[in-house]
Amino acid sequence: MNYLILVRHGQSRWNLENRFTGWVDVPLSEKGIREAMDCATELENMEIDVAFTSKLIRAQETLFLILAKQKKSGVFLHESKKRDEWSHHPSRFEENEIPVFSNDALNERFYGELQGQNKQEARGKFGEEQVFIWRRSYDIQPPGGESLKDTYERTIPYFKEAIIPQLENEKNVLVAAHGNSLRSVIKYIENISDEDIPKLELATGKPVYYQFENGKFTKEE
Numbered sequence: 001m002n003y004l005i006l007v008r009h010g011q012s013r014w015n016l017e018n019r020f021t022g023w024v025d026v027p028l029s030e031k032g033i034r035e036a037m038d039c040a041t042e043l044e045n046m047e048i049d050v051a052f053t054s055k056l057i058r059a060q061e062t063l064f065l066i067l068a069k070q071k072k073s074g075v076f077l078h079e080s081k082k083r084d085e086w087s088h089h090p091s092r093f094e095e096n097e098i099p100v101f102s103n104d105a106l107n108e109r110f111y112g113e114l115q116g117q118n119k120q121e122a123r124g125k126f127g128e129e130q131v132f133i134w135r136r137s138y139d140i141q142p143p144g145g146e147s148l149k150d151t152y153e154r155t156i157p158y159f160k161e162a163i164i165p166q167l168e169n170e171k172n173v174l175v176a177a178h179g180n181s182l183r184s185v186i187k188y189i190e191n192i193s194d195e196d197i198p199k200l201e202l203a204t205g206k207p208v209y210y211q212f213e214n215g216k217f218t219k220e221e
């Protein structure tokens with residue numbers, strides 16, 4: 001039996017400022033660094049074999065803080081053959097190294113015109129209900145951005161193609177990503193309905209664990 005661990009990045013500077021972030025590449029805040037380090041302490045004794053992350057620095061910083069606590073280095077394996085040839089020979093891993101795959105399929109949802117706007121100011125401008133619909137409905141897109149369904153439709157094919165095979169190979173897998181890409185993954189794993197998904201919130205830097213056995217996920221509290 002092996003594990004899938006999902007971690008939303010620690011608080012980012014724009015989480016702190018309560019701004020819609022989406023694909024804007026802001027780093028962790030000081031509190032976010034602490035949250036990632038606390039998460040690293042919680043995961044210290046977990047044997048992680050392979051990690052996945054997005055193309056955004058807040059998720060990558062969180063991942064590398066977790067690995068650092070285990071005295072491990074993550075080695076990026078690049079999807080493009082050319083870059084892979086130039087950057088690394090995957091057959092040569094040292095004992096303290098694990099492979100890391102970074103893919104924009106795991107990025108935060110694209111928040112379109114809302115990116116950079118303060119969430120409270122947006123509520124004042126567009127109304128509480130409209131902002132909630134943009135943030136948490138399943139299939140309604142914010143202006144110029146992705147709905148959760150759009151995010152799901154790019155995240156889940158990657159989850160099935162790249163992450164599940166690692167689990168089937170009995171690897172312990174860590175995914176350090178974002179609120180909405182991980183809500184998509186949890187919706188898929190737990191078969192959460194479109195009606196119930198608005199209620200699912202993920203805290204920053206708090207791991208969610210699943211056991212994986214015979215193709216089935218069991219959540220560990």
Ligand SMILES: O=C(O)[C@@H](CO)OP(=O)(O)O
Nearest residue numbers: 019020021022108135179
């Ligand atoms: O701003 C964002 O990119 C996300 C996550 O921080 O916000 P929300 O939780 O409102 O979807």
